[in-house]
Amino acid sequence: MTRLTVRNLTKSFGKIEVIRGIDLDVADGEFVVFVGPSGCGKSTLLRMISGLETISGGELWIGDRKVNEVQAAKRGLAMVFQSYALYPHLTVRQNMGFGLKVRKESPDEIERRVNEAARTLQLDKLLDRYPRELSGGQRQRVAIGRAIVGDPQVFLFDEPLSNLDAELRVHMRAEIAALHRRLGNTTIYVTHDQIEAMTLADRIVVLRDGRIEQVGSPKELYARPDNVFVAQFIGSPKMNVCPVEAIRSPLQRAGFSTGGATQAGLRPEHLRIVDEAEGILCGRVSISEYTGGGALLHVELEGAPVFLVENSGDDAPQPGDIVHLAFSGSDLHLFDAEGRACHREPELA
Template identity: 55%
Template structure:
């Protein structure tokens, strides 16, 4: 078992606060993804859990046991880094077995554990190759295999796919997800890619500036973002935001918004193009992007920054056209003056 609890966790480098008080519980067997923009503290938080960074304040516990001063090797944790960190002079099999040999594990047990990992990660035909003879995805699988054979209770992944091309990232995401299903171990995964977060996670932890902005399932964060930051970070393309107090005050009179409503958010695929007399907004088309499975329409509303409208692939819109837009009230996200979601 590996239930992780973070209470008031802080990290400072001198006078600079990097992690500013994190309270979080990660349940046994859960796949938790830390996501957020560069510099938000997600990798630092992961390294604190691993024991590679000291904890300035607060408590980190695994299954109720305080871990603040426990050595990394005794935490029951394995970490997979962005860089593969393979030994270039060792074969695939030797790289995977290296940690077991250092711990003086009996040879028969080493062979059994390595064979299991090789089979699980489909590396059977590569065991005698050296890292220089492998692709990026194969090297990453070897690094994961090295972590698996240690039989940790918790796996930590620090942006493991960022060095791979787009097609290989999709393939490796599938393999990591299947690995979690097989092993049923607690996994924490750091990424700046919200698509990875949405497709892998049981629980997403969205970070900004060393603090948690929102915790929940991918569906929670997409359908009920708790503030404008979460609303625009999760979802591609990002949510369109309208200021009801200034640029779009006329919408307040036409729609039944709460008195404290200050901002209205609309996802690109929530817009409907309607006849002029049914439209809430008029916009001029600036650019039409064909993506194969959808069309993105970049449009300009007078006095406002451009918006994005997602349309079917067969749309006939072109630059210079005027469109009239409507949105169902159930698909609007309403935020107060502080940017937080209103009930």
């Protein structure tokens, strides 16, 4: 039963405020991902939770304990670092047992727990190697092993996959997900990669400039982003956003009300190429990028903005072709002048 409670947390370095009042509740066993562009404060927030960074203001609770001034090692957390941070002068076995040794566990107990973790992560054969003798994926696994031997209440991951190549990243992502299903620990995971966030998270926290932009399940963030920033950050390729003004008449012709919205957003994967009769928007293809399964089209609309359109199938239009685009009303996102979402009431639609 380890929940994590963050109340109005702030952090400043001198006059520069990097975390500007974060409120967050993480439930027991939940997998929460902090995501955001670089410099958004996600790593700082994680480090404040870990105790590696001091807290300037607000409160941090782990379980029933306020831990603002509790030292990192005494918070009951374990952390997996981006660079793995394996001690180069110690073997895998010593690396994994190091924390237990510092905490004065008996050698037998250390041995037992290291072996158990090694079995879980298939590290048995590597225990007497040094970190420099391991591949990137193996190092990553040792780093996770070191985190689980201490049997922590909460796992923290700081961009753990960003040093791996693309293939290994997908593989380790699945392993981390499986590990979480098995161990069920509360987990906080920091990444700048929104696909990692979408695939792993129970809930995603989108951060920007030291503030939370939105918290929600991957589905919520994708389907109902609170603002333009989240709308464009989640999803790849990113959402097309243009002033409502530019496409007002086609929208009206198709019967979509725009209310007081000033910006409209449509995801590339929600735009279908259709016959002229069904088409809502119309434009000329300027670039067609072949992606294997289909093509990513850059379509210049009449009203000026360029929309990305995902087109599956082989018969992709060529540059210069005129295409007609359609979409369903539920996929149209509308935002006000400040970029906040204008949620239309579903029953009225």
